[in-house]
Amino acid sequence: MSKRNALKEKSRVLQLDRGEADTTASGENLNEVKLHDLPLFSFSKLANATNNFHSANKLGQGGFGPVYKGEFRDGKEIAVKRLSKASRQGAEEFMNEAKVISHLQHRNLVRLLGCCVDGEEKMLIYEYMPNTSLDVFLFDPLKRQLLDWRKRFNIIEGISRGLLYLHRDSRPRIIHRDLKASNILLDEELNPKISDFGMARIFGGKQDQANTIKVVGTYGYMSPEYAMEGRFSEKSDVFSFGVLLLEIVSSRKNTGFYHDEQSLSLLRYAWKLWNENNIFALIDPVISDPSFHSEILRCIQVGLLCVQEFVRDRPTMPTVISMLNSEIVDLPTPKQPAFTETQNALDTESSEQIRENRSVNYVTISVIGGR
Numbered sequence: 001m002s003k004r005n006a007l008k009e010k011s012r013v014l015q016l017d018r019g020e021a022d023t024t025a026s027g028e029n030l031n032e033v034k035l036h037d038l039p040l041f042s043f044s045k046l047a048n049a050t051n052n053f054h055s056a057n058k059l060g061q062g063g064f065g066p067v068y069k070g071e072f073r074d075g076k077e078i079a080v081k082r083l084s085k086a087s088r089q090g091a092e093e094f095m096n097e098a099k100v101i102s103h104l105q106h107r108n109l110v111r112l113l114g115c116c117v118d119g120e121e122k123m124l125i126y127e128y129m130p131n132t133s134l135d136v137f138l139f140d141p142l143k144r145q146l147l148d149w150r151k152r153f154n155i156i157e158g159i160s161r162g163l164l165y166l167h168r169d170s171r172p173r174i175i176h177r178d179l180k181a182s183n184i185l186l187d188e189e190l191n192p193k194i195s196d197f198g199m200a201r202i203f204g205g206k207q208d209q210a211n212t213i214k215v216v217g218t219y220g221y222m223s224p225e226y227a228m229e230g231r232f233s234e235k236s237d238v239f240s241f242g243v244l245l246l247e248i249v250s251s252r253k254n255t256g257f258y259h260d261e262q263s264l265s266l267l268r269y270a271w272k273l274w275n276e277n278n279i280f281a282l283i284d285p286v287i288s289d290p291s292f293h294s295e296i297l298r299c300i301q302v303g304l305l306c307v308q309e310f311v312r313d314r315p316t317m318p319t320v321i322s323m324l325n326s327e328i329v330d331l332p333t334p335k336q337p338a339f340t341e342t343q344n345a346l347d348t349e350s351s352e353q354i355r356e357n358r359s360v361n362y363v364t365i366s367v368i369g370g371r
């Protein structure tokens with residue numbers, strides 16, 4: 001390799017400067033990510049685009065640092081995630097995100113436009129999503145009225161297609177592990193894009209499940225086998241998708257939702273209504289036009305199938321899509337969802353403790369895994 005090419009190659013390697021390298025069992029260096037074909041942006045270009053990372057340009061704060069809105073001279077808008085130097089966890093997620101998303105391209109995944117590596121500075125540059133994230137619409141009394149049923153169904157379909165791509169069509173295959181409303185970004189036409197791959201895992205060859213003692217994810221969206229045993233697979237993402245689907249239909253958060261004096265999670269409430277033959281009561285009145293009822297009911301039933309307690313009972317994403325499109329006409333009757341029978345560890349006061357342990361939006365529940 002010529003000196004010039006070697007230099008170019010070096011600049012395409014993101015490195016964490018923290019002494020000894022962490023490696024995987026196969027010897028892969030986790031502190032180094034090779035970003036072939038990913039455009040590099042200079043620090044000065046990004047500083048210009050974001051008005052020197054001005055606080056007025058700040059879109060929010062994620063697990064690995066602030067996110068800024070920027071605009072290039074030609075008018076192209078971007079979102080810049082800047083790795084904050086303080087957080088080691090953030091640095092790991094940053095490297096993971098760069099590694100995972102630089103391989104992916106799908107219209108329902110947020111697009112990574114490039115990166116910046118300049119001394120201590122590390123940034124990832126994304127297409128800008130003017131409507132921010134789904135939670136901002138869904139859980140706001142005024143904004144949710146902008147989401148009629150057609151738009152919501154389009155969002156459900158888009159997320160399911162993005163997830164199908166990750167599970168079955170992308171190379172390598174990906175388990176997202178943190179699917180939730182705040183990780184679904186919306187473009188100008190409210191089309192959904194799955195984002196935040198900081199916790200995603202790459203699955204090789206025929207691998208269909210993995211274990212971890214470090215459970216990362218978000219309270220309310222994690223499947224029982226993942227939250228309690230650290231076991232994750234396509235089906236743990238399917239569980240999160242089911243929670244998300246029920247949230248989209250009801251405009252209610254799975255967590256922090258209380259019905260009457262009893263505290264019921266959304267899953268419990270949905271299951272109660274299902275058993276009382278009163279499932280239409282779950283539908284957000286904003287979308288409750290009787291002409292859509294059969295389509296909405298189908299979506300609720302798919303959602304309930306996805307959140308079933310046992311992994312084997314939950315559908316895969318190809319089946320979910322066939323069910324949503326009515327290619328499968330007769331849907332199975334859902335069995336009991338997870339976290340609905342007894343007061344579960346994730347559903348009682350101990351969840352308060354878990355919430356307190358949350359750093360921004362994720363939890364580390366290694367205790368529940370029973371090391």
Ligand SMILES: Nc1ncnc2c1ncn2[C@@H]1O[C@H](COP(=O)(O)OP(=O)(O)OP(=O)(O)O)[C@@H](O)[C@H]1O
Binds near residue numbers: 064081129130132185
């Ligand atoms: N491409 C983008 N376009 C517009 N806004 C974005 C974009 N990416 C992120 N944001 C906004 O920036 C904020 C932080 O995003 P980020 O993905 O870093 O963290 P998060 O998902 O909110 O939290 P966590 O990383 O803890 O899960 C969010 O409020 C999101 O709405």
